[in-house]
Amino acid sequence: MKTQEHINYNRIAAAIDYIRNHFREQPGLDEVAESVHLSPAHFQRMFTEWAGTSPKKFLQYISLEYAKGMLKESTIFDAAFETGLSSTSRLHDLFIAIEGMTPAEYKHGGKNLVINYSFAESPFGNLVVAATPKGVCYMAFHDEETAGFEDLRAKFPNATFQRKLDLLQQNALFIFQHDWSKLPEIKLHLRGTDFQLKVWESLLKIPLGKLSTYGTIAANIGSPSASRAVGTAIGSNPVAYLIPCHRVIQSGGTFGDYMWGSTRKTAIIGWEAARAGQ
CATH class of the missing domain: 3.30.160.70 (Methylated DNA-protein cysteine methyltransferase domain)
Structure with missing residues (x-):
């Protein structure tokens, strides 16, 4: 007998497949919710909890990844059209919001930066x-x-x-x-998905000399079941130390991995603890 959790997972998996298969049509919340036989409000809450982002943002990420591939071989107009966006301005806004650069800058690998x-x-x-x-x-x-x-x-x-x-x-x-x-x-110019930016923003709130866990960060950003996705976002941090990913440890108390070495992570945690106690 399937548990309710299993049923919910299957519905979210089906919704993800639906978005991936129909992203060129840019389906709205009502349409996707109907495809898995849920009310829009219930579906919105369930999807966000399971996927770590809203259905709208997930659709944007899928659209953006497809547009990135298109930009390698076609014009910005063609990329917007093939992605199902109504205009190049919508593609422009999408790139600015998620990538921190325009489609033209992305197409040329940051050529104008x-x-x-x-x-x-x-x-x-x-x-x-x-x-x-x-x-x-x-x-x-x-x-x-x-x-x-x-x-x-x-x-x-x-x-x-x-x-x-x-x-x-x-x-x-x-x-x-x-x-x-x-x-x-200190000013930062970061490129990342909405989920990554939410995780990085949460890391900035961990005080000097204090530690947090992946599960706590997931709960703080409103996605308590997304600990694994939080770990992936932390591992993508492009700014060492300024965004203190070193202050996140495993729930069992072990320090865990660090992009720049577990020994360095241990040293940083100790150094900060000493200064916080001064």
Whole structure:
């Protein structure tokens, strides 16, 4: 006998398949809910809990991924038309909201972006930090400068890079010098899905010297069953330390993995705990 949880899962799986198969028609909430025999309000709540995002946002992500593929071989107009969007302006808005760049910028691999970057020392090893005119777009621990720059360039393959320390980078690096008064001056320019941005925003609320768990973060963003998706979003954090993904540990108390090494994560947690107690 199937449990209610199993029945609900099957309905959400069917809804996901429906959206994937009909995204070119840009179906509304009522249409998708009807396909799985639920009221729109009930379906909205259930889908958001199981998928970690709303049906509308999921449709946008599916549409955006398809449009990305189309842009590699066709015009922006054709990409909008084939994705089922009514105009290129809707495609433009979708890219700005989720990718932080226009379709033209994405099509050319960030060709119109000018990115300043520099290398710096921190208590936890060398860093590469980069910023667009809008804010810090990348920060990562790298012991070797060449590898650090190559990883940065892979994120924005056709951007114009200048090795230059600017004010945006300087303000970000103050975080290692205990000058917490500078924190409001740190500006970030991040590209990510709505779900990723919600997770990263939640991480910013974890105080210095405190820790949280994947389950707690999932609950904080209103998706208590999305712990695994939260872990994936945390693993995609493009800005080391500024977005404190190191403060998230497993529910059993073990520190768990870290993009820049579990030893470094342990050191950061200890360093922060000492300063929080001062």
